[in-house]
Amino acid sequence: ASYIYIRILQMNDRESSCILVVGSGGIGCELLKNLSLSNYTNVEVIDLDTIDVSNLNRQFLFRPWHVGKPKCEVACEAARAMSAHSKSSNPKCGFYTPHHGDVTDNARFGLPFFKRFDIVLNALDNVAARRHVNRLCISAGKPLIEAGTTGYLGQSTVIVPKVTECYECQPKPAQKVYPICTIRSTPSQPVHCVVWAKEAFKLLFGDASDSMLFEDTSAADSEPSTFMGPCVDSRPALNPPPSVSDLHAYASDALTSLFSTEITKQLGMDRYKTSKKPPVAIDVAGLLPPSFPQSPPSQDKKAIPDVAECLATLLHCIQTLYASPPSQMHESLTFDKDDKVAMSFVSAATALRCHTFHIPKLSEHDCKGVAGNIVPAIAATNAVVAGMQVLEMRKVLDGKAKDCKFTYCLRAPTRKGYFLQPTPLLTPNPKCYACNKASVTLYCDPDAMTLEVLLKEVIKGGMSFVNPALSLGDSEIYLADEEDYEVNLPKVLSALPAGGLKDGGMLLVEDFDQDMEVQIQVEEWKEFGEEEKQWKLGGDKPKKKEPEAAEAAAGEKRRRE
Numbered sequence: 001a002s003y004i005y006i007r008i009l010q011m012n013d014r015e016s017s018c019i020l021v022v023g024s025g026g027i028g029c030e031l032l033k034n035l036s037l038s039n040y041t042n043v044e045v046i047d048l049d050t051i052d053v054s055n056l057n058r059q060f061l062f063r064p065w066h067v068g069k070p071k072c073e074v075a076c077e078a079a080r081a082m083s084a085h086s087k088s089s090n091p092k093c094g095f096y097t098p099h100h101g102d103v104t105d106n107a108r109f110g111l112p113f114f115k116r117f118d119i120v121l122n123a124l125d126n127v128a129a130r131r132h133v134n135r136l137c138i139s140a141g142k143p144l145i146e147a148g149t150t151g152y153l154g155q156s157t158v159i160v161p162k163v164t165e166c167y168e169c170q171p172k173p174a175q176k177v178y179p180i181c182t183i184r185s186t187p188s189q190p191v192h193c194v195v196w197a198k199e200a201f202k203l204l205f206g207d208a209s210d211s212m213l214f215e216d217t218s219a220a221d222s223e224p225s226t227f228m229g230p231c232v233d234s235r236p237a238l239n240p241p242p243s244v245s246d247l248h249a250y251a252s253d254a255l256t257s258l259f260s261t262e263i264t265k266q267l268g269m270d271r272y273k274t275s276k277k278p279p280v281a282i283d284v285a286g287l288l289p290p291s292f293p294q295s296p297p298s299q300d301k302k303a304i305p306d307v308a309e310c311l312a313t314l315l316h317c318i319q320t321l322y323a324s325p326p327s328q329m330h331e332s333l334t335f336d337k338d339d340k341v342a343m344s345f346v347s348a349a350t351a352l353r354c355h356t357f358h359i360p361k362l363s364e365h366d367c368k369g370v371a372g373n374i375v376p377a378i379a380a381t382n383a384v385v386a387g388m389q390v391l392e393m394r395k396v397l398d399g400k401a402k403d404c405k406f407t408y409c410l411r412a413p414t415r416k417g418y419f420l421q422p423t424p425l426l427t428p429n430p431k432c433y434a435c436n437k438a439s440v441t442l443y444c445d446p447d448a449m450t451l452e453v454l455l456k457e458v459i460k461g462g463m464s465f466v467n468p469a470l471s472l473g474d475s476e477i478y479l480a481d482e483e484d485y486e487v488n489l490p491k492v493l494s495a496l497p498a499g500g501l502k503d504g505g506m507l508l509v510e511d512f513d514q515d516m517e518v519q520i521q522v523e524e525w526k527e528f529g530e531e532e533k534q535w536k537l538g539g540d541k542p543k544k545k546e547p548e549a550a551e552a553a554a555g556e557k558r559r560r561e
Contacts, residue, residue, distance in 0.1 A: 017397050018093035018116060021045045022103050022133055023123030024075040025181065026377055027147055029061045030386030031123055032079040032096070038390060041085045042093035044117075046109060047072035048102045050271045053215050053224065054180050058379035067223055068269040072098035092116055101274050104132045104473050110504025111521065114140040119396060121145045121389055125179040134159065134167035135506065138435050139521055143396050147385040154381045154409040156388040158425060160401050161435065169429035180212055180377060185271070190354060190362050194370045197349035198335050200231075200258060201342065205321055205333040208232045226265055227257035236322065248292060251318040255311065256284040259352050276498075277358045287311050292319045296344070301365045307355055310348040317345040337368055384409055388420075440518055443525035444535040446493035446502050451478065453534075454493065458520075459509055462537050471508040472498040493522065 019040060021031055024047040035043055051059075051066045051074060061078040062071070076096040088095040093116065103109050103124075114120065114136045122144060124130050130146070137144040138161045146167055147156040159166050182188070183195050202211040214232065215224040230253040236242035242250070263281040272278040287308050297305075297312045305313070320341050321333065335342050347364035354361045362370065392404050405422035413419050428435050442458060451470075455478065459468050467480035475498035478485045493501040501507055503524035510517045528534050 017118040020117040028123035036079040070100040106505040157406040158404040166435040193353035230257040313348040452489040
């Protein structure tokens with residue numbers, strides 16, 4: 001099927017359209033291959049991630065010697081090598097130009113950046129980034145081809161602003177499965193750390209080859225992570241059982257490799273040079289007890305443990321599990337959240353992982369309630385949805401967007417034997433905040449307007465918010481009645497934390513008292529007269545919800561008093 005559609009597209013003239021690909025992982029590699037072999041030359045790619053050993057089994061543009069390098073740079077290099085051309089056919093766009101960075105970085109990839117392109121293709125693996133790209137495409141008026149996979153299932157769809165429903169028109173269920181790359185390298189939520197801890201348990205006590213942290217060290221050109229030797233190759237045998245000193249040495253080496261050596265190695269490779277807060281290696285050697293604790297560290301199950309307590313807990317768990325393994329498990333234990341020792345291990349490992357990546361920690365009580373499954377990445381499914389994306393893109397660029405479909409990949413065939421199920425695209429949801437008038441354009445000079453003026457004149461005065469909370473990306477810059485944020489009030493918008501609010505930037509405004517939320521998109525405008533108001537607010541203002549009758553009566557009573 002891939003060969004057929006590639007041949008069809010090759011019969012067409014080389015396109016002059018500028019294409020932006022966001023993501024160069026599993027789907028992204030397939031997309032870049034398809035675009036290159038289909039004679040598209042004006043392509044730029046954004047990706048934050050670097051190549052991990054676990055990527056090599058399905059992200060086929062990468063090789064062992066690429067480990068640690070930015071995905072977008074290596075993928076673009078491969079796409080250029082496959083192309084029959086040597087340069088871009090449109091001076092506005094690069095020839096498979098990589099941009100190593102976070103797509104949510106408005107300073108680099110704001111609205112002006114997106115307006116350069118004719119179409120955007122998403123190859124992302126998280127909801128937050130998808131929402132961000134969706135909103136930028138809506139604001140820029142650019143069509144977006146969205147896709148995603150979960151194992152053998154997948155889908156692709158076309159989002160045409162104001163014509164079809166956008167990514168946020170339908171509510172998204174809470175994410176319950178997590179990409180392998182996120183768990184191994186770039187955790188951002190406590191649940192990512194819980195999943196990693198369960199895989200570490202498997203690496204140390206279970207079938208190590210079944211752990212997502214496991215790496216094959218037999219290949220001559222392999223460069224396994226530093227924890228493979230201490231954790232797997234040096235695992236003590238159970239018959240005869242290891243001595244206390246040998247077991248302590250193993251535990252010390254394993255924990256040091258997981259929480260210190262490997263993190264230090266990745267930092268040295270500049271894997272996290274674009275991160276807002278790079279991870280920190282834990283001083284395991286300095287904090288680990290010199291001998292096994294006589295009893296398990298006592299702690300409140302609902303309390304947040306410190307680093308030293310976590311290391312002592314892990315040490316005690318290793319001693320307990322190796323000293324008296326269940327006979328029915330032989331040399332391969334299986335994690336059970338109801339097993340006290342296993343749960344203590346996962347909880348302590350989760351807390352240390354959270355500490356390393358500056359993520360809020362969980363208590364053992366909360367940790368036990370978290371369940372996460374890993375997305376089984378299937379290379380064939382990635383190839384199928386990427387192929388569908390390019391086909392739908394061709395329709396849009398040919399002016400035939402009305403022929404586009406929302407297409408599902410099915411695990412079992414339909415009655416007619418089809419594994420792909422196309423359905424018509426839906427119209428925008430009138431209640432969607434992202435694409436139906438809940439985003440507002442603010443024309444102002446971000447180098448002159450201060451946060452205090454924005455808050456007083458625009459947000460409270462012009463939009464009737466009462467107790468607003470303001471956020472740039474994942475960073476809060478103002479909370480009502482919080483003195484810690486008042487330091488930001490005299491700053492101009494472009495000098496605010498998290499990169500500032502600049503031309504094309506998006507500011508999230510929330511008012512929990514009124515249950516309202518709106519996105520403010522800043523568009524630079526400096527042509528106001530001296531006696532004019534120095535800003536103009538476009539779009540509809542959010543309406544305040546009517547208070548309940550009882551609240552209104554109580555308010556009236558207070559006014560009379």
